[in-house]
Amino acid sequence: MRLVASGVVGVARFLYFFVVGDDWTVALAILLALAVTGVLVGEHISAWWLVPFVAILMTGVSLGRSARKRGL
Amino acid sequence: MTGAGVVLLTTFLASSVEAIEMVIIVLGVGAARGWRSALIGAAAGFAVLAVTIAVLNVALAAVPIGPLRVVVGALLLLFGLQWYRKGIARVAARGLAGMSEETVEDEDIPASGMDWVAFVLSFKGVLLEGLEIALIVVSFGLAAGQLGLSVVGAAAAVVVIGAAGFALKGFVTRIPRSLLQLIVGTLLTSFGTFWSLEGLGVSWPQSDLDIVLLLVVYGLTAATYIVLERRRIHHTALKAA
Numbered sequence: 001m002r003l004v005a006s007g008v009v010g011v012a013r014f015l016y017f018f019v020v021g022d023d024w025t026v027a028l029a030i031l032l033a034l035a036v037t038g039v040l041v042g043e044h045i046s047a048w049w050l051v052p053f054v055a056i057l058m059t060g061v062s063l064g065r066s067a068r069k070r071g072l
Numbered sequence: 073m074t075g076a077g078v079v080l081l082t083t084f085l086a087s088s089v090e091a092i093e094m095v096i097i098v099l100g101v102g103a104a105r106g107w108r109s110a111l112i113g114a115a116a117g118f119a120v121l122a123v124t125i126a127v128l129n130v131a132l133a134a135v136p137i138g139p140l141r142v143v144v145g146a147l148l149l150l151f152g153l154q155w156y157r158k159g160i161a162r163v164a165a166r167g168l169a170g171m172s173e174e175t176v177e178d179e180d181i182p183a184s185g186m187d188w189v190a191f192v193l194s195f196k197g198v199l200l201e202g203l204e205i206a207l208i209v210v211s212f213g214l215a216a217g218q219l220g221l222s223v224v225g226a227a228a229a230v231v232v233i234g235a236a237g238f239a240l241k242g243f244v245t246r247i248p249r250s251l252l253q254l255i256v257g258t259l260l261t262s263f264g265t266f267w268s269l270e271g272l273g274v275s276w277p278q279s280d281l282d283i284v285l286l287l288v289v290y291g292l293t294a295a296t297y298i299v300l301e302r303r304r305i306h307h308t309a310l311k312a313a
């Protein structure tokens with residue numbers, strides 16, 4: 001039982017590391033951008049630019065936050 | 073050129089595009105995180121692909137590739153952005169750090185045993201691209217009534233591009249570690265963006281060529297952020313002095 005529990009915890013930890021990593025705000029913003037793009041595509045609105053824009057914006061936000069934490 | 077020649081050439085070229093994407097992912101992941109886990113992941117991807125093709129055969133045309141693209145693309149994008157960010161920060165802070173810094177920088181890569189991150193990245197890349205090649209084979213082959221030739225064209229593309237990738241292995245391994253992480257992060261982010269949006273139904277104006285456009289945009293953005301990070305580091309050093 002303990003072996004199964006530790007296996008489940010290990011898989012959950014791996015998935016969290018793989019998907020979310022060290023900044024959950026980036027992952028959340030990307031998932032929201034994908035969801036909004038899906039809705040816009042359903043409405044026949046061209047929205048290919050939204051995810052790259054959010055990815056670039058959130059990378060800058062995350063780098064800035066990380067720099068402030070390091071006292072830069 | 074005869075009808076058979078056209079089918080052979082078309083499936084070879086169309087499959088080459090997908091095979092290039094497949095090989096780039098395995099090559100990048102292998103060089104950045106270790107070859108053993110990346111190659112085992114690729115082999116597992118081929119094994120699952122072979123079973124899928126054997127079971128479904130021509131019914132492959134009915135596989136819902138859109139949802140698969142969304143899931144695989146989103147996961148590659150989310151993971152790729154982590155490496156993209158870390159690559160930018162490391163290149164800005166240390167410049168082109170060499171392979172000697174591997175043990176210091178890559179604390180998340182296990183020293184022994186399977187590196188599941190490398191395994192999953194290679195596995196997904198091979199499975200998704202392999203399925204796309206299989207779909208090309210089935211659609212071209214059935215439409216032209218030349219399924220056998222279509223299979224030969226696709227198999228030749230995978231062998232040729234795979235051999236080219238293997239030949240580049242030594243060169244890729246010599247790329248400095250921090251720069252390699254940034255390059256692989258940029259590649260995964262670009263492929264992830266392209267696949268996830270394509271799966272959602274976005275139609276790219278130049279089709280697969282737009283991956284190159286994404287690579288250029290993400291590459292220029294990385295260069296800009298590196299300059300900004302270096303300015304921050306420089307200003308802090310001046311204040312401290």
